[in-house]
Amino acid sequence: MAKKVTIYIENRPYLVDEGLSILEAAKTCGFNIPNLCHWRDHKCSLASCRVCLVHVEGERRLVPSCAYPVRDGLKISINDPAAVSARRTSVELLLSNHYYNCQACRKNGHCELLEVAREVGARPERYVGHKTETTIDEIAPGIVRDTSKCILCGKCIEACKDTQGIGILGFEKRGFNTIVGPSENRSFVNVPCIQCGQCTLVCPTGALMEHNDIPRLDLAFQNKKKIIAFVAPAVRAAIGEEFGEKIGTNSTKKLAAALHRLGFYRAFDMNFAADLTIVEEATEFIKRFSSHSPSPMLTSCSPGWINYIEYYYPDLIPHLSTCKSPQQMMGAIIKSYYAEKNNIDKSSICTVSIVPCTAKKYERSRPQLKVNNLDDVDVVLTTRELGQLIRRSGIIWNKLPDEEFDHDLIGENTGAGVIFGVTGGVMEAALRTAYHILTNEEMEPVSFTPCRGLDGIKEASISISGTTVNIAICSGMSNAKVILDQIRQGTCKYDFVEVMGCPGGCINGGGQPYVFPVFLPNEDPDIWYTYKAKRAQVLYDEDKNKPIRRSHLNPDIKKLYNEYLMSAGSPLAEKLLHTSYNSHREMYPDVTDDTKPVTK
Amino acid sequence: MQLRKEAIDIILNICDRYKNEPSPLMLILSDVQKEYGYIPLEVQEIISAKINVPVSDIYGVVTFYNFFSLVPKGKYVIGVCIGTACYVKGGQNVLDKFGELLKIKEGQTTEDGLFSLDGLRCLGACGIAPAVSINGKVFPKVTLQDVPKIIEEYRRLDKEGE
Numbered sequence: 181m182a183k184k185v186t187i188y189i190e191n192r193p194y195l196v197d198e199g200l201s202i203l204e205a206a207k208t209c210g211f212n213i214p215n216l217c218h219w220r221d222h223k224c225s226l227a228s229c230r231v232c233l234v235h236v237e238g239e240r241r242l243v244p245s246c247a248y249p250v251r252d253g254l255k256i257s258i259n260d261p262a263a264v265s266a267r268r269t270s271v272e273l274l275l276s277n278h279y280y281n282c283q284a285c286r287k288n289g290h291c292e293l294l295e296v297a298r299e300v301g302a303r304p305e306r307y308v309g310h311k312t313e314t315t316i317d318e319i320a321p322g323i324v325r326d327t328s329k330c331i332l333c334g335k336c337i338e339a340c341k342d343t344q345g346i347g348i349l350g351f352e353k354r355g356f357n358t359i360v361g362p363s364e365n366r367s368f369v370n371v372p373c374i375q376c377g378q379c380t381l382v383c384p385t386g387a388l389m390e391h392n393d394i395p396r397l398d399l400a401f402q403n404k405k406k407i408i409a410f411v412a413p414a415v416r417a418a419i420g421e422e423f424g425e426k427i428g429t430n431s432t433k434k435l436a437a438a439l440h441r442l443g444f445y446r447a448f449d450m451n452f453a454a455d456l457t458i459v460e461e462a463t464e465f466i467k468r469f470s471s472h473s474p475s476p477m478l479t480s481c482s483p484g485w486i487n488y489i490e491y492y493y494p495d496l497i498p499h500l501s502t503c504k505s506p507q508q509m510m511g512a513i514i515k516s517y518y519a520e521k522n523n524i525d526k527s528s529i530c531t532v533s534i535v536p537c538t539a540k541k542y543e544r545s546r547p548q549l550k551v552n553n554l555d556d557v558d559v560v561l562t563t564r565e566l567g568q569l570i571r572r573s574g575i576i577w578n579k580l581p582d583e584e585f586d587h588d589l590i591g592e593n594t595g596a597g598v599i600f601g602v603t604g605g606v607m608e609a610a611l612r613t614a615y616h617i618l619t620n621e622e623m624e625p626v627s628f629t630p631c632r633g634l635d636g637i638k639e640a641s642i643s644i645s646g647t648t649v650n651i652a653i654c655s656g657m658s659n660a661k662v663i664l665d666q667i668r669q670g671t672c673k674y675d676f677v678e679v680m681g682c683p684g685g686c687i688n689g690g691g692q693p694y695v696f697p698v699f700l701p702n703e704d705p706d707i708w709y710t711y712k713a714k715r716a717q718v719l720y721d722e723d724k725n726k727p728i729r730r731s732h733l734n735p736d737i738k739k740l741y742n743e744y745l746m747s748a749g750s751p752l753a754e755k756l757l758h759t760s761y762n763s764h765r766e767m768y769p770d771v772t773d774d775t776k777p778v779t780k
Numbered sequence: 781m782q783l784r785k786e787a788i789d790i791i792l793n794i795c796d797r798y799k800n801e802p803s804p805l806m807l808i809l810s811d812v813q814k815e816y817g818y819i820p821l822e823v824q825e826i827i828s829a830k831i832n833v834p835v836s837d838i839y840g841v842v843t844f845y846n847f848f849s850l851v852p853k854g855k856y857v858i859g860v861c862i863g864t865a866c867y868v869k870g871g872q873n874v875l876d877k878f879g880e881l882l883k884i885k886e887g888q889t890t891e892d893g894l895f896s897l898d899g900l901r902c903l904g905a906c907g908i909a910p911a912v913s914i915n916g917k918v919f920p921k922v923t924l925q926d927v928p929k930i931i932e933e934y935r936r937l938d939k940e941g942e
């Protein structure tokens with residue numbers, strides 16, 4: 181228990197934890213001081229936005245409440261006239277260097293700047309003058325950057341450097357010319373950016389966003405393609421938030437209903453492909469484990485993570501599983517087995533993957549992931565873009581009935597597939613199947629709890645028919661780095677390591693709905709610290725309620741192997757379901773004219 | 781662009797000089813600027829890997845301070861003071877005159893690599909305003925008529941192999 185101190189807000193006493201900032205302490209007393217650069221517990225290191233100013237008795241000037249620690253007897257006034265005016269001026273000055281095109285901005289509805297401007301009562305065009313030169317980078321397939329909307333809060337820099345341990349984004353130049361971006365103001369494709377999208381989750385404006393791929397889908401509709409959509413596990417745990425549902429609501433059935441109403445030819449659950457991935461990956465693991473080839477084996481489902489290892493640890497690529505991610509397996513199976521059995525022309529199919537991930541937009545374009553010169557996946561939409569698609573189509577979310585995803589030759593799925601969306605889930609699902617392959621018995625109990633929880637690094641040991649298998653699970657690249665360094669130094673004691681690019685796994689992917697407390701008045705004030713656990717619980721509950729919870733028992737998967745692939749790791753499975761990696765990715769390649777962002 | 785082995789060695793040596801410093805970045809950049817002449821992205825990458833600081837941080841520092849340069853500086857670096865006193869005494873006009881005659885803007889280098897032109901913020905020599913500093917040598921009370929003479933002087937020095 182932290183020591184308590186008494187502070188006074190507008191002369192009323194409140195008991196708060198010592199060590200908090202005024203802003204955090206005030207939150208526990210029921211005050212939300214407007215702010216734009218604060219996003220974690222009193223770690224706001226920059227105090228850059230100057231919006232959260234308050235009056236503190238004895239201080240000569242107004243103080244930024246996010247960076248001022250509370251002490252006993254502190255007398256604070258939020259409603260002090262000078263503080264109210266200063267907060268408004270701060271926002272008005274930010275707006276003076278902002279390009280007003282809110283109607284056409286995709287962030288509209290989720291824009292913290294617009295909301296805070298409303299809260300502080302900012303007056304339109306209070307200050308008019310020069311505007312900083314702007315850069316628009318729409319080249320990278322995953323993330324786009326538009327500095328005309330940037331308010332230099334620095335949250336993306338912290339997300340990239342601290343959360344992910346990478347540090348692609350930084351402040352450049354000085355004073356009025358300052359911008360935030362990759363070095364030399366390059367496009368994300370010309371720097372070692374993994375396109376995880378964690379920066380897009382914290383950006384308070386539309387300066388950093390996912391690449392908009394809805395136009396690609398529109399083109400497929402225009403060209404009368406047979407559009408086959410499939411949805412990743414983590415989407416069901418968050419799509420409801422786009423329509424005002426409480427965080428932690430399971431939306432699987434409404435999601436299926438929405439997709440049926442969007443005019444797709446088929447809407448499948450990508451859990452099916454997750455099951456397929458597990459069967460392939462568990463088989464691969466056993467083969468590697470018994471032959472003592474590079475240990476540990478690293479999972480390969482997360483495209484942000486694949487980018488990371490290719491850029492920063494290319495010498496460890498032999499450790500990577502060669503399995504494609506579920507998204508790519510799903511596409512590959514639809515454009516082979518499914519199309520052939522149903523006599524559909526492969527080139528008439530457009531596969532649309534709906535995922536919580538911005539890096540998957542990049543992944544679909546990887547040259548290593550083509551089969552017979554066809555892309556496995558044609559369009560990748562994030563959870564947020566799906567939300568936009570549903571809104572645009574006039575579908576009323578709350579009126580949607582419960583429906584099931586399609587089942588047509590493929591589509592059946594298990595509880596093992598659904599937990600793919602959370603850190604530890606791939607490992608747990610793989611162990612269930614690996615146990616069966618090695619012992620011909622089923623693992624009991626089916627849940628393996630050491631895999632669960634949101635810790636950055638988890639480790640466990642499991643005994644399978646007398647052999648001990650040491651496993652580790654990590655999410656977020658700063659945690660992956662710890663394990664990768666151990667492997668490099670030869671001190672790694674694990675046999676099998678699951679890595680997910682985003683902290684907490686796909687439930688917290690870069691394409692998931694924003695969690696901005698200012699837009700979530702009905703959630704707990706500490707929602708920023710609890711939302712990952714709530715979303716994870718959705719997936720674990722769905723797993724618990726599934727009649728089949730082991731990937732190898734999925735009847736559609738069994739049929740796929742019996743009738744088509746023959747066995748896990750067969751030559752055809754290798755061709756369709758496995759891939760290779762690039763160990764020669766240049767971190768800072770020379771910039772060419774068509775990979776240079778537009779500056780004006 | 782690939783750096784030569786000797787160039788990489790220079791930079792790594794500089795990094796080693798400050799390996800016991802708690803925050804060596806500024807010291808390293810300062811020495812690299814002096815000894816290597818400029819700090820392009822390729823050099824920043826080497827420093828980044830060596831001292832484990834993201835390239836974006838280093839790039840931010842290099843573009844923040846005027847002292848650091850992303851492009852090579854000329855043989856003679858002309859610094860024209862446009863601090864308050866020199867500005868009032870016509871420092872900006874002197875700077876513009878240098879720019880006009882050398883056909884470069886502030887912060888740029890002539891094509892022959894002979895001259896770079898910088899605006900400085902106070903040399904601490906306000907009594908002799910407007911002041912110009914070239915490779916450490918200070919010229920007092922510079923007039924517009926002096927500017928072509930100064931340039932000629934350094935062109936001559938260069939020809940004589942100074």
